[in-house]
Amino acid sequence: MESSLYAFVEDFRGEGVDKVLDRVSAYGVGGVTIAAAYHQARDVTPHGSSRLTVRRDGVHFLPPEDVFGGLRLVPPMQEGAQDEPLAEIRRACTERGLKLRGWTVFLHNSAIGMTNLDVTVQNCFGDRGSPADLCPSHPDARLYAVALARSVARQGVDSVVAESLHFGTFAHGYHHERSFVPLGPMDTFLFGLCFCRHCMRRAVDLGVNGEVAREECGRIVAGVLGGDPPAQGEVTRAALTAYAGPEVVAYARARSESVTSLVAEVSDAVTAEGSKLTFVDATGALKGHADGLPSAGLAAHDAWQIGVDVVALGDLVPSFAVPAYARDAARVADDIGAYQRSIGKDRELRAVLRPGVPDSDSADRLAAKVRAARAAGAQAVDFHAYGLASLEVLDHIPAALA
Template structure:
């Protein structure tokens, strides 16, 4: 089975290129998925040069002038990008026979969002309250995403792994958040819908009364802000229809056209540069990033909440990534099988597992999840992430792959 280990450029810089790749080769993986375009984060890095690492929005290469010269949005450049770390990694991985994939965060960039708030999502109250979330419907954002995909593909990667190439959620909109009003899951969903001019126009073109949808969202969430009790329960289309009305559900459905068309454009651009796109569906992380419980509802069935139409994307992109962040191997099998049913048999499925906490406690548990993924139709299993896991946790990978 194909496999890869997610790696940050800072990992390689801190531990040394050859030393890092020697260790990774020993894990038995077939490649590395290196962060070419990152987002802001603060990470505990147990074996890094710094034990707490601050990551910033931006790319680890110089943005090509022919791609970004006339664009409004240009990715920030990471420190050390002029040393061409991706080119060095490409040469070193090729010598070892390792594949190299370019992990790219597309529409999550607080640096760009704070500089140009109008390119971010606008909620039902008219607030630009999620500065890190660039709106997939905004023309400048779409041009930026296509250029970014091309730029990463030009780094010589075997594939461009696309993270956040869809809508986000309100509860992951910024760092250091405060909210002392209790919101139910459906309130959080409604507050995360974008009602910018471009989103409303696209929905209107599809026959949705976008203004009614916005008004209903503002009425319902505003009522909770004023003291109405929040409604609990899963966010399903049926529950949402009963809670907010059919126009809101129709508006949410219309978002899939925005995402599908954008992914299609980015995929074509990446293919034109001699690479291929791996679309990473973020639903699995939204459901269980922090502690990995087998929460109700499969990610494949809830991807629509991010504007992701897996059936449509299965016809457009050659490969899809599944974030199987759960403790239960049986749940991994269910998730993979559900994605396989949605995308078809001829699409590659790459399943991402965490070899350690918060959802893997033992080597046997990791091996069981790898087996479950393969038995349910996964073509590849990738591991997240080298710099975030202690060495003893990473040492679980060889046995998991060989088993």
Template structure:
């Protein structure tokens, strides 16, 4: 059974492919296109690493004539993705290219009109590019094609959907207790492109404004979403599904395949590994994701099982497997350490739960962010390659 470890390019400076694979996995998922972040990197070249928006490879001609062009990382001319591709090919293992598509602060600040617009008309989430915007859609298709041209076995697409209010920038403050309903309402997009293709948009905008204004004026927060906002959010799913289909087709044309990353599990459990409520699949509509519809357009689907409780991992995987059907390939992504996992036995139990409930493979996030003793918790696959590395 395939198993992959997520790695960021900056973290390769002190590790080669063989070192990464020695942690019990059979492939590598490399961050070919990433976003701004400040990370604690316990075994990195520096102990705190600042990352930038952009691609780690030359853009080529695919973005010529497009309004949006990806920022290019400083190491792109060294072609670290191709170098890693040569290493993994020599070892006989797969390399997956991981890209963050519609979460890009640099592009959002340069072109505010392509970002999500809230119910008050504010373009206040510069990191969130709107998937209904034609310029954004053309950019996403070109990015998928460009990543596939790096020779990766698959393109792993993160943030190929709508963003949320809670993660629209990287230095966010609110001294108002918004509550779940107002926070959700503030994250909905009402840009002209969304309003033009989603039914009852103006009614939804008015309700989002009313609900949020009540809380901002000192009223009590609430968890209950008005039906019009639920319906508006659910009606965005075809936008995400059609965009994903376009990207998947472009990737396929370049000889690779697309893995769609559903971030719902991270939205629910990122901070503490304690997601509450129904399984994550039941909340995917909040970011414009319909797993059942997407199952017909992508060959591979990744879910983030950011949960401490083994039973929650089992429930999340089972719910997605039911929604997706027998296809596509279902990849469950686990965090082997804080805040989700306390020991090797704990991680092994979650791996077993994921596989028994329908995951075709279990992947791990992320090499550079995790102490080496914690990476040692990853169960080694049953059929290792010569030298102790796991097989594809």
């Protein structure tokens, strides 16, 4: 199964479609995973036409009127979307025999959240303080996600690669954040749980006392904000039960119903448009993003913290992409192996590696991680991302794949 290189429309616009795809082909990968719908970011782009690229929330195509007509939430358009850059890139990929996948950020969108705060996560104090995170339980957010999936599939992509199709985390709810209060991992987790009326109703339907869970979260977090010592140690179900009580754990686990049912709806919509869904579980990226040194718990085992039930999704989704953001090849193998055991060998499993720092400081280390991912069950190894890595680093890919 062919590997793919994640890339941005801005890469193609700045360097030229032919130039980028010539390099992609030379790297030995079989396709491009293009950011069809992305979020705000400021990126150092070492070989781009601009060396510091500011990205906005929005899509790189015209939102189809028959899909979004009548919906409250409609994605903003990126600059140049009217020129249909995805169509040009798709044609060029087809000419070279390259696959094109549509990388789609679903529920992480500050532009929509800031103007529709009621569809965003609501914490245990009633605050709408994470405007970038749309709640997977909110009916309007769900309709938006299905429509976005359908519209990306219509771009003629081989797969819709779904990022942020789950709950977000407290630590990444906006783009310029400050906290001068020491919050431990469990306090941060509790602070990030959503208690909007839609999440509360789903919990009650599953037999969980959401009000007790909300009160316990508020009591604990308020105590830490007031000077109580933060809890130490990783977030596990056992540790969280001891710290916050069984009702909080039950409430956190109940969130997976919202995510699982939404992913099922999105997958059906993508299939109806003639494509397939590749689900990205961001747990591995969250754990290793900063330094490539993820905490001990394997990503597949900690995915419940963002509402992802890996086993349940294994019955629904044909393809999974696992960001294995770690320096150590053995850790990459452990993470990939845990996902394969959870979803089964009949599902497509793709490992996503960063070819440069902080994960890979040499060509040998990258090659070792590619071998480890394959040995652990990954049918394809993808790389993130063309515009963010130097050309010297990208040149490590052919040998790693070989």
